[in-house]
Amino acid sequence: MSNDSIGKSWIERENGEAPQSWVRAFWEFSRPHTIVGTTLSVLALYAIAQSNRLLVNPVFLPLAFAWLACICGNIYIVGLNQLEDVEIDKINKPYLPIASxxxxxxxxxxxxxSTGILAVLIALFQGPFLLATVGVSLAIGTAYSLPPIRLKRFPFWAALCIFTVRGAIVNLGLFLHFNWVLSLSRAKSIFSDWSLNSVSFEIPPEVWVLTVFVVVFTVAIAIFKDIPDMEGDKQYNITTFTIELGKPAVFNLSRWVLTVCYLGANGAAAVLLSSVNLVFFVAAHLAALGLMWFWSFKVDLDDSKAITDFYQFIWKLFFLEYLIFPAACWLG
Structure with missing residues (x-):
């Protein structure tokens, strides 16, 4: 559930033209990289919640509904952002469906x-934690894009919106939801008594470490994402860190934020995460950090395509994290 910008989709890169069919346009409208991120976060938090249960009570239908609610919320947030940014997108991202x-x-x-209503209704039928996760995410996403608040105009508040939703709300909310559902072996809707007596509100260390990691990581995403959009933002008076500090400063700041993120996660794992496979966890993060620095040295800040490609790579590293954490839990 994010408002992030990204470069041209695989459709345009492969076909050399903007998508023509409704389905392809809808795929563009949904911002595929955010759909992938949301899907992986849902699956990862379910896997972490299951890691201590060894699939004793698999509940796949509530998992599917939680995914659908989050995807609908994701589309609402990124779609609202596009509705409010048509003129800006005609400069920064002219391939998006409304701009094109x-x-x-x-x-x-x-x-x-439609997707906003569906997200709330599905969550309402799945329980209080999912409803709170979806509801707060939609509220922040609305405040991010919609006048008169439109927090995206201010770099600090824009970044805060992104890492609050992607980092804290999604990870903590989904874990509590799945922990509650698994303890019941089913979801309980608003019509079947939202009893919370059987669930523990304790958040395990691995979820806290993942949450802090994602919060810090999305800080890097939030400040880097405006580098490719500098011209359109400047023309429409959208203040960003790139406009205030310049491309080189923001690029270097993003690299060091990611470095702190990876090294901090390894340090936290060594001290706090006794239940994970530490060798796998540390090795995976050091490999990802090394790849990030290796690629970053090849980026030409005067080449918009190189900047966009590196931003896409940062998102791939973000996706990878939702594979590393649950894998480390299951291997522990």
Whole structure:
């Protein structure tokens, strides 16, 4: 559930043209990189919640509903951002459906309203933790994009929105939801008594470490994401760290934030995470950190494609984290 920008999708890169079909336009509208991130976060938190249960009580239907609620919320947030940024996107991301004309504004509005309502209704039928996770995420996403608040105008508040949702709310909320569902062996809707007597509210150390890691990581994403969008943001008076500090400063700051993130996670694992496979955990993070620095040295800040490619790589590292953490838990 994010408002992040990213470079051209695989559709445009492969075909050399903007998507024509409704399905492809909808895929673009949903911002595929955020869909992948949301999907991996849902699966990872479920796997971590299951890691101490050895699949004693697998509950796959509530997992599917939680995923669907989060995906609908994701589409609402990124779609609302596109509805409010049409003129900016015509400069920064002209391949997006509304900016390119593949979708009319009315079509975008219908999708945004429909997915927002679906996200809340599905969560309502799945329990209080999922409802709180989805509800707070939608509220922050709305405040991020929609006037008169429109927090994306301010770099600090824009970054705070992104890492609060991606980092704290999604990870803690989904873990509590799955922990509660697994303890019941099913979800309980608003119509079947939201009893919380059988669930522990304790958050295990691995979830706290993952949450802090993702919060810090999304700080890097939040400050880096505006480098490719500098021209459009400047023209429409959107203040960003890139405009205030310049490309080199933001690029270097992002690299060092990611470095602190990876080294901090390894240090925390050595001290706090007795239940994970420490060798795998540390080795995976050092390998990811090394790849990040290796690629970063090859980036030409005057080449917009190189900047966009590196930003896509940062997102791939983000995706990888939701594989490393549950794998380390299951191997521990």
């Amino acid at each position: 004309g593949a979708f009319s504004r009315k079509t975008g509005e219908v999708i945004v309203v």
